[in-house]
Amino acid sequence: MDFNIKGNIYHVGNVDWEIEHYQGYRYSTHKGSSYNAYLIKEEKNVLIDTVNDAFSEVFIKNLKNKIDLKDIDYIVINHGEKDHTGALVELMSLIPDTPIYCSKNCVKSLKGQYHKDWNFHIVKTGDKLSLGDKELIFIEMPMLHWPDSMACYLTQDNILFSNDAFGQHYASSAIYNDLVDQSELHIECLKYYANILTPYSPMLIRKIEEILSLNLPFDMICTSHGVIWRDNPKQVIDLYLKWAKDYQENQITIIYDTMWDATRVMAELIAKGIMQADSEVVVKLLHLSKKDKNDVMSEVFKSKAILVGSPTVNRGVLTSVAAAFELIKALKFKNKKASSFGSYGWSGESVKVLNERLVDSGFELVNDGLKMEWMPDEEGTKLCIDFGEEFAKETKI
Ligand code: FEO
Numbered sequence: 001m002d003f004n005i006k007g008n009i010y011h012v013g014n015v016d017w018e019i020e021h022y023q024g025y026r027y028s029t030h031k032g033s034s035y036n037a038y039l040i041k042e043e044k045n046v047l048i049d050t051v052n053d054a055f056s057e058v059f060i061k062n063l064k065n066k067i068d069l070k071d072i073d074y075i076v077i078n079h080g081e082k083d084h085t086g087a088l089v090e091l092m093s094l095i096p097d098t099p100i101y102c103s104k105n106c107v108k109s110l111k112g113q114y115h116k117d118w119n120f121h122i123v124k125t126g127d128k129l130s131l132g133d134k135e136l137i138f139i140e141m142p143m144l145h146w147p148d149s150m151a152c153y154l155t156q157d158n159i160l161f162s163n164d165a166f167g168q169h170y171a172s173s174a175i176y177n178d179l180v181d182q183s184e185l186h187i188e189c190l191k192y193y194a195n196i197l198t199p200y201s202p203m204l205i206r207k208i209e210e211i212l213s214l215n216l217p218f219d220m221i222c223t224s225h226g227v228i229w230r231d232n233p234k235q236v237i238d239l240y241l242k243w244a245k246d247y248q249e250n251q252i253t254i255i256y257d258t259m260w261d262a263t264r265v266m267a268e269l270i271a272k273g274i275m276q277a278d279s280e281v282v283v284k285l286l287h288l289s290k291k292d293k294n295d296v297m298s299e300v301f302k303s304k305a306i307l308v309g310s311p312t313v314n315r316g317v318l319t320s321v322a323a324a325f326e327l328i329k330a331l332k333f334k335n336k337k338a339s340s341f342g343s344y345g346w347s348g349e350s351v352k353v354l355n356e357r358l359v360d361s362g363f364e365l366v367n368d369g370l371k372m373e374w375m376p377d378e379e380g381t382k383l384c385i386d387f388g389e390e391f392a393k394e395t396k397i
Contacts, residue, residue, distance in 0.1 A: 005038075005228060006220065007157050012047070012063050013037040013224075014055040017171045022083070027195060028294045031188055032171025035083055036224045038161060039066055040154065043132025044073040048152065048161050049224055053086025060090060069095050074129060076136065077102040078150045078163035080109030084224055089114055101129060103140055105148035123150075141165060141207055143200045158219040160211075166236045167225035168192050178231035185227065187298075189236070192225075193243050194301035195294045199332045201244035208241055246335035248304040250397060251282040255296060256309030257289050257318040262343035262375045263311045266384050269376060270307060270341060273388020278396060288320040297327055305337040305366070305395040308358065312342060312350040312371075321354070329361040337395045338363035341370040341387070348373070366394040 005011050013036040019029050035051035037059070045067060051059045063069065069091070075098055077085060088110075092098070099119045102110070107120045123129075123138040134156045141149040144165055151162045168188035172180050197204060221229040221236060229236050252274055258264035264287070271283045286296050300306055308324075310317035340354035351369040358365060370387045372380050 005222070006159065008041040009154070009157060009159065010039045010041070010066055011036060011175065011222075011228070012039045012059070012066060013049075014051045014059060015171045015173070016052065016055070019169075019171075022169060027169070028292050029169040030292075031169065031184065033083075033169040033225055034171055034175070036175075036222065036226075036228070037084075038222055039063065039072075040131060040136075041067065042134055044130070045071055046074045046076055046129070046131060046136065047072050048076045049078055049084045049163065050075075050087040050091060052083045053089065056087040056090040059087045060094070063091075072098055074098070075100045076129075076152055076161075077106055077110070078152065078161065078224070079146060080106045080113065080148050081146060081164075082113065084163070085110060085113070089116070092116065092118055101138070103142075103148050103150045105142070105146075106150065109146070109148045139211060143203050144207060145196050145200060153216060158217045160216075160218055160221045160233075162221050163224045164196070165223070166221050166229065166240065167223035168227065170226040172227065175228055176231065177227040177229045177233075177236075180227055188226065189239065190243070190301070191294060191298045193240065194298045195331070197240075197244075198301060199330065201246075201332075201334075204240060205244045208237060208244075212237070243301075247301065248335065248397075249282070249302045250280060251284065251299070251303045252305050252307065252392070252395065253296075253299045253303040254283065254285045254307045254309065255288055255300070255321075255324060256285070256307075256341075257287065257311075257320045258309075258343075259311050259313065259318070260375075262372070263309045263341070265376055266341050266343060266370070266372060267307075267309050269381055269384030270370075270388035270391070273385035273390075274392040275388075276385065277389040277392035281392060281396075288324050289318075293324065293327060296324065297331060300328060300333060300336075301331075303336060304397055305339075305391070306363070307339055307341060307391065308354050309341045310350045310354060312344040312348050315347055315349045317342070317350050317353050322357075325357045325361060329357075333362060336363050337366050339365060339367050339369050339391055341372070341384075343372050343374065343376075345374060366391065 342350035
């Protein structure tokens with residue numbers, strides 16, 4: 001891609017229609033992604049970020065169509081992760097002395113990954129780079145989402161180049177927020193926040209408040225993934241502030257796995273009880289071995305409360321449930337209630353294990369959970385439905 005987005009600013013990144021997972025298999029990208037890089041041609045010419053190394057060749061070819069590489073005065077690297085710096089290696093082999101402006105932690109990250117001693121210039125929040133009439137102002141964004149993350153703001157054009165912040169893994173030929181399917185955009189934006197940024201919410205609130213206190217006008221927010229926010233760009237800042245403040249909807253999510261269906265039957269009966277007690281609440285049942293783990297985390301993020309179910313196996317829980325807790329704990333969800341359930345044949349430890357993991361992950365237990373021997377019979381069915389009804393009452397908002 002190489003097209004003008006405003007004034008003398010060009011999008012020179014790539015759309016990745018085929019990618020299905022990001023960071024190995026950590027994050028599913030059902031809708032593809034893009035690596036957005038930008039070229040600003042003023043008195044001084046600046047390239048902001050590059051792209052994934054799989055796109056090095058096409059990236060450099062497109063860049064050459066826009067500018068003689070030797071005329072690039074500066075490169076700004078907002079973040080060292082490979083999806084934005086993979087093509088830097090090839091580019092720097094062609095223009096090895098070009099100064100690279102980045103954070104101190106980004107130098108460490110780039111040296112650690114590529115073992116190159118490029119012409120680094122370390123910048124901090126408030127530092128400025130003159131492009132002639134206009135300036136780039138740097139804003140460090142540590143832990144949003146890596147220690148090296150940074151954004152920069154172009155004066156006069158009033159554009160925030162936010163890198164990962166405010167992005168989505170979303171491939172589209174139409175790159176502006178007002179041109180894409182708004183439902184898809186919202187889902188991908190929320191998934192990105194829930195799965196990547198939730199642990200850093202307190203830092204994010206402070207950083208956004210710091211940026212807003214500068215009273216800078218925002219005509220556009222140019223992210224490094226997905227759409228450019230040009231229609232009411234502040235909407236995504238407001239969304240992030242809402243999500244960062246222990247976000248929840250009137251939703252209960254039941255996540256579970258099952259061996260011979262008893263725990264699944266329990267899940268469905270508990271859901272029935274919740275729905276009987278509260279016709280307003282959204283209830284979702286997600287089988288952890290069948291559902292995408294990042295989609296599950298998006299649903300947990302939206303929930304006011306969760307129920308986790310597993311049968312007892314080898315005195316513990318099924319591995320899919322244990323793996324889900326690895327994610328749930330790491331994402332540091334706040335202000336959510338929970339309980340657990342599970343079937344057993346003889347020893348029956350799963351509910352105890354689940355409760356311990358819920359507490360360890362920061363959830364408020366509303367009761368001791370429900371364990372049930374073998375498949376629910378008539379009495380067991382009533383117990384599950386009653387348990388669901390009680391859970392709905394205890395978590396009602
Ligand atoms: Fe898009 Fe943190 O890389």
